[in-house]
Amino acid sequence: MSMQVTMSVNGEEVTREIEGRLLLVHFLRDHLGLTGTHWGCDTSNCGTCVVWLDGEPVKSCTVLAAMAGGHEVRTVEGLEQEGELDPVQKGFMACHGLQCGFCTPGMMMTARALLDRNPEPTQSEIREAISGQICRCTGYATIVRSIQWAAAEQAGTRTSVGAGSAS
Numbered sequence: 202m203s204m205q206v207t208m209s210v211n212g213e214e215v216t217r218e219i220e221g222r223l224l225l226v227h228f229l230r231d232h233l234g235l236t237g238t239h240w241g242c243d244t245s246n247c248g249t250c251v252v253w254l255d256g257e258p259v260k261s262c263t264v265l266a267a268m269a270g271g272h273e274v275r276t277v278e279g280l281e282q283e284g285e286l287d288p289v290q291k292g293f294m295a296c297h298g299l300q301c302g303f304c305t306p307g308m309m310m311t312a313r314a315l316l317d318r319n320p321e322p323t324q325s326e327i328r329e330a331i332s333g334q335i336c337r338c339t340g341y342a343t344i345v346r347s348i349q350w351a352a353a354e355q356a357g358t359r360t361s362v363g364a365g366s367a368s
C-alpha cells in the first residue's frame with residue numbers, strides 16, 4: 202500500500218510517496234539519495250545505519266519511514282554546520298578513526314549524540330555508547346581516540362589528550 206510521508210531531514214521538509222513497509226534507511230538512501238547512511242545487515246546488529254530521530258540516535262533499519270513522518274531526522278550529511286566539519290568528523294580524520302569507512306557515518310552520529318549529552322565522556326562511556334555498532338576494521342581504539350579528540354577539541358583542551366599522530 203502506498204502512502205505519502207512528510208518529515209524534516211537535515212532541516213529541510215521532504216514529502217514522498219512511499220510503500221508503507223519501506224524502512225527509513227532505504228527511504229534516506231534510495232528516495233533522497235542520502236547514501237552516507239549505510240545499510241550493513243538484515244539483523245539490526247551492525248549500527249552503520251544510525252541516524253537521529255528527534256535528536257536521538259536510532260538504527261534506521263529498525264524504523265519504518267512512515268513512522269518518521271512528522272519527525273526530524275538528521276543524517277551524517279547534516280553533521281557539518283555552515284561548511285564547517287563537526288569536531289567529531291575532524292577527530293576521525295585526525296586520529297584515523299576509519300579505514301574502509303563503512304561503519305563511520307553511524308559511529309559519528311552516535312559520537313555526536315554522546316558528546317551533546319556528555320561533553321567529557323570517559324573511555325568506558327565512549328565504548329558503551331558505540332557498543333551497538335560494529336567496526337570490522339579498526340579494532341575500536343582509533344574510534345575511541347577520535348571521539349576523545351573531538352571532546353577535547355570542543356572543550357579547548359585538545360593537547361591534553363593523547364591523540365596519536367593527530368596534529
Ligand code: FES
Nearest residue numbers: 241245247248262
Ligand atoms: S543496517 Fe545493520 S543495524 Fe541497521
Ligand code: FES
Nearest residue numbers: 300304336337338
Ligand atoms: S572502518 Fe571499516 S568497518 Fe569500521
